[in-house]
Amino acid sequence: xxxxxxxxxxxxxxxxxxxxxxxxxxxxxxxxxxxxxxxxxxxxxxxxxxxxxxxxxxxxxxxxxxxxxxxxxxxxxxxxxxxxxxxxxxxxxxxxxxxxxxxxxxxxxxxxxxxxxxxxxxxxxxxxxxxxxxxxxxxxxxxxxxxxxxxxxxxxxxxxxxxxxxxxxxxxxxxxxxxxxxxxxxxxxxxxxxxxxxxxxxxxxxxxxxxxxxxxxxxxxxxxxxxxxxxxxxxxxxxxxxxxxxxxxxxxxxxxxxxxxxxxxxxxxxxxxxxxxxxxxxxxxxxxxxxxxxxxxxxxxxxxxxxxxxxxxxxxxxxxxxxxxxxxxxxxxxxxxxxxxxxxxxxxxxxxxxxxxxxxxxxxxxxxxxxxxxxxxxxxxxxxxxxxxxxxxxxxxxxxxxxxxxxxxxxxxxxxxxxxxxxxxxxxxxxxxxxxxxxxxxxxxxxxxxxxxxxxxxxxxxxxxxxxxxxxxxxxxxxxxxxxxxxxxxxxxxxxxxxxxxxxxxxxxxxxxxxxxxxxxxxxxxxxxxxxxxxxxxxxxxxxxxxxxxxxxxxxxxxxxxxxxxxxxxxxxxxxxxxxxxxxxxxxxxxxxxxxxxx
Amino acid sequence: xxxxxxxxxxxxxxxxxxxxxxxxxxxxxxxxxxxxxxxxxxxxxxxxxxxxxxxxxxxxxxxxxxxxxxxxxxxxxxxxxxxxxxxxxxxxxxxxxxxxxxxxxxxxxxxxxxxxxxxxxxxxxxxxxxxxxxxxxxxxxxxxxxxxxxxxxxxxxxxxxxxxxxxxxxxxxxxxxxxxxxxxxxxxxxxxxxxxxxxxxxxxxxxxxxxxxxxxxxxxxxxxxxxxxxxxxxxxxxxxxxxxxxxxxxxxxxxxxxxxxxxxxxxxxx
Numbered sequence: 034x035x036x037x038x039x040x041x042x043x044x045x046x047x048x049x050x051x052x053x054x055x056x057x058x059x060x061x062x063x064x065x066x067x068x069x070x071x072x073x074x075x076x077x078x079x080x081x082x083x084x085x086x087x088x089x090x091x092x093x094x095x096x097x098x099x100x101x102x103x104x105x106x107x108x109x110x111x112x113x114x115x116x117x118x119x120x121x122x123x124x125x126x127x128x129x130x131x132x133x134x135x136x137x138x139x140x141x142x143x144x145x146x147x148x149x150x151x152x153x154x155x156x157x158x159x160x161x162x163x164x165x166x167x168x169x170x171x172x173x174x175x176x177x178x179x180x181x182x183x184x185x186x187x188x189x190x191x192x193x194x195x196x197x198x199x200x201x202x203x204x205x206x207x208x209x210x211x212x213x214x215x216x217x218x219x220x221x222x223x224x225x226x227x228x229x230x231x232x233x234x235x236x237x238x239x240x241x242x243x244x245x246x247x248x249x250x251x252x253x254x255x256x257x258x259x260x261x262x263x264x265x266x267x268x269x270x271x272x273x274x275x276x277x278x279x280x281x282x283x284x285x286x287x288x289x290x291x292x293x294x295x296x297x298x299x300x301x302x303x304x305x306x307x308x309x310x311x312x313x314x315x316x317x318x319x320x321x322x323x324x325x326x327x328x329x330x331x332x333x334x335x336x337x338x339x340x341x342x343x344x345x346x347x348x349x350x351x352x353x354x355x356x357x358x359x360x361x362x363x364x365x366x367x368x369x370x371x372x373x374x375x376x377x378x379x380x381x382x383x384x385x386x387x388x389x390x391x392x393x394x395x396x397x398x399x400x401x402x403x404x405x406x407x408x409x410x411x412x413x414x415x416x417x418x419x420x421x422x423x424x425x426x427x428x429x430x431x432x433x434x435x436x437x438x439x440x441x442x443x444x445x446x447x448x449x450x451x452x453x454x455x456x457x458x459x460x461x462x463x464x465x466x467x468x469x470x471x472x473x474x475x476x477x478x479x480x481x482x483x484x485x486x487x488x489x490x491x492x493x494x495x496x497x498x499x500x501x502x503x504x505x506x507x508x509x510x511x512x513x514x515x516x517x518x519x520x521x522x523x524x525x526x527x528x529x530x531x532x533x534x535x536x537x538x539x540x541x542x543x544x545x546x547x548x549x550x551x552x553x554x555x556x557x558x559x560x561x562x563x564x565x566x567x568x569x570x571x572x573x574x575x576x577x578x579x580x581x582x583x584x585x586x587x588x589x590x591x592x593x594x595x596x597x598x599x600x601x602x603x604x605x606x607x608x609x610x611x612x613x614x615x616x617x618x619x620x621x622x623x624x625x626x627x628x629x630x631x632x
Numbered sequence: 633x634x635x636x637x638x639x640x641x642x643x644x645x646x647x648x649x650x651x652x653x654x655x656x657x658x659x660x661x662x663x664x665x666x667x668x669x670x671x672x673x674x675x676x677x678x679x680x681x682x683x684x685x686x687x688x689x690x691x692x693x694x695x696x697x698x699x700x701x702x703x704x705x706x707x708x709x710x711x712x713x714x715x716x717x718x719x720x721x722x723x724x725x726x727x728x729x730x731x732x733x734x735x736x737x738x739x740x741x742x743x744x745x746x747x748x749x750x751x752x753x754x755x756x757x758x759x760x761x762x763x764x765x766x767x768x769x770x771x772x773x774x775x776x777x778x779x780x781x782x783x784x785x786x787x788x789x790x791x792x793x794x795x796x797x798x799x800x801x802x803x804x805x806x807x808x809x810x811x812x813x814x815x816x817x818x819x820x821x822x823x824x825x826x827x828x829x830x831x832x833x834x835x836x837x838x839x840x841x842x843x844x845x846x847x848x849x850x851x852x853x854x855x856x857x858x859x860x861x862x863x864x865x866x867x868x869x870x871x872x873x874x875x876x877x878x879x880x881x882x883x884x885x886x887x888x889x890x891x892x893x894x895x896x897x898x899x900x901x902x
Contacts, residue, residue: 237733239900274859
């Protein structure tokens with residue numbers, strides 16, 4: 034039975050009966066929310082940008098309000114609560130979801146102050162899983178809700194103070210900035226910082242020549258390339274002298290011959306960061322798109338919850354059942370059958386477990402006909418990855434020969450891939466056999482067929498691509514798996530960066546990030562202000578993320594974290610105010626004068 | 633001042649450390665010595681210790697057998713072998729394995745405070761670049777010998793631990809003659825460390841840099857080979873005594889980034 038909710042176009046109330054172990058046979062009304070119910074904002078008198086000095090926003094009073102477009106939904110919840118005994122919350126099981134759950138609870142309590150509140154824990158919408166969750170309600174995790182509340186408050190205060198300050202101060206400098214809000218976000222800026230940093234590294238790069246010794250030897254009609262142990266040196270005279278010593282000593286001697294089994298490891302179970310990184314490399318979609326599609330696939334019940342840091346499957350996870358579901362697939366069904374027939378191997382375990390969700394995996398079979406193009410690509414990636422995890426490593430044999438020629442050491446390496454194993458289903462990894470090496474005996478000596486001294490030049494790094502940017506954000510601890518794609522989107526929206534196709538990326542159309550003059554102006558400006566904890570570097574935000582974690586783990590309270598972080602940023606703010614001219618100079622240099630310094 | 637003590641000291645310094653101080657230095661040392669009746673071994677140690685921070689061109693004797701042979705830097709001499717132990721001091725040290733650009737970046741990272749614990753910025757993320765021809769479970773760096781393939785995003789070894797070389801050192805003997813030496817096989821203490829700038833607000837005490845510093849003293853042992861004017865250093869043929877000359881080292885360190893930049897400009901102008 035379905036009822037409309039007055040005032041809301043999308044939300045409906047669904048009625049059914051269900052027998053819960055906890056509460057017996059019940060009449061259930063299921064309804065939904067559209068993201069956060071409430072928002073935090075400053076009191077009315079602070080809302081106008083010119084109403085107070087921005088620095089006051091660090092302490093200004095705030096209120097929690099219900100957004101206008103959510104009022105109907107909120108009212109619906111309060112109403113339903115009036116006639117109910119229990120509120121059973123089924124929001125996504127992550128921090129944001131926990132906070133939204135607490136918002137729903139707050140609303141419900143308004144309607145019925147004595148309502149019992151419970152929460153369902155689930156990681157996918159597969160039938161059995163949902164039923165299990167319905168059977169074992171848990172409590173809302175207030176710590177996580179508080180961590181999010183802290184974040185919301187900090188983002189509001191810090192974001193607003195800096196945004197107002199820099200917009201009001203810098204906008205007048207150029208008509209080009211008219212109507213442009215110069216937004217600040219404690220995560221946006223370090224993200225922009227990475228882009229600008231790489232941009233400068235590329236621009237400042239100067240190539241250098243290096244020299245190396247190349248040795249080749251022909252045997253059994255195979256030309257073997259020996260690589261110099263020193264790889265290359267940047268000093269020509271030295272290499273010349275070393276080379277002469279090699280030549281003087283006519284014969285090379287074989288000092289090591291090793292045949293060793295070599296494996297290329299199957300991939301680790303899939304996390305959100307990996308999905309975004311590899312997704313943007315192989316699927317011709319940016320991270321934001323990948324996540325949106327993954328979200329859809331989850332809601333349709335095809336894959337598990339796509340926001341997870343966990344890269345290990347629990348021991349008792351029924352992987353076989355999941356593999357069995359894929360046997361009917363036209364593309365990898367046969368491979369899946371092979372796994373069921375004995376090719377299965379327990380997946381590797383990574384080091385991360387967020388205790389909330391398992392790694393991303395396919396939950397149900399879905400034929401390609403039922404998915405649109407992008408859904409197909411993402412589902413395929415998730416499934417191939419999953420099947421790859423459950424496979425054997427690829428096996429090969431590597432031969433390594435080391436020779437001593439004069440005072441220098443060289444080595445040759447040959448690889449034969451004997452069993453492709455996981456590579457057959459996880460087509461995104463490459464491992465190729467190189468040329469077979471002829472036989473060499475330990476201790477034998479020979480005169481190398483050919484040897485010369487050659488040179489090369491160093492090449493510049495390239496501009497940041499999206500997978501790299503995600504990798505950097507992850508490695509430097511800024512943004513959570515849920516938010517990284519958003520921050521990247523933000524700096525594009527604010528015209529702090531532009532993207533353009535990477536030269537030579539051909540069919541794959543990888544995008545690279547270039548900062549705009551505005552982006553460069555802001556980052557350079559703040560760097561010049563000389564902040565010991567520059568806002569364009571990750572550590573401030575990384576520390577904030579660590580504090581969020583501390584709230585979740587009960588080590589810090591919400592109030593402590595808010596006070597500490599505000600203190601840090603307030604210092605930064607005060608210093609920035611004092612050095613406003615530095616910021617202005619930077620904007621003038623780049624935005625007004627297009628990079629030319631005014632003297 | 634006892635000349636007997638002086639000659640005993642001289643003989644000890646030579647037999648233990650291959651050092652022969654100049655007469656002037658010796659007399660200054662013994663007359664300045666607070667308690668000349670110290671036992672000989674401890675006096676010798678003290679003398680040795682002091683010598684480590686001197687300028688060898690004034691503190692050491694210029695006796696034959698303590699100096700570089702005259703043809704040491706001659707490119708036309710294919711090979712020569714040192715006939716005696718030669719004490720020298722380090723005037724310059726270069727890392728031949730790393731591009732200047734990468735070395736400049738490493739210095740700038742320290743300048744920006746990124747080597748301070750908690751402030752590190754990670755700039756290279758493995759596994760994201762296109763040429764992933766991994767040979768084994770971990771992505772081993774495939775040392776390709778295609779001339780144009782080397783990427784300069786090879787980060788030089790962790791600045792805290794110092795460069796691993798091989799290095800080239802500019803050495804000077806007691807007469808002032810200079811010659812270049814190359815670290816043929818790894819000599820542990822030879823490394824360049826970019827020290828952290830002092831923390832803001834911290835006491836002005838300089839954090840002592842590790843690794844080789846300018847003015848460091850070493851002994852090239854008898855039998856050391858020199859090829860085409862380049863001294864070949866190995867752990868067996870070199871004794872690193874340590875020490876430094878503070879003003880030289882500071883000047884060298886302060887000017888290093890500018891020097892690297894200049895050389896880079898020059899190389900690119902050609």
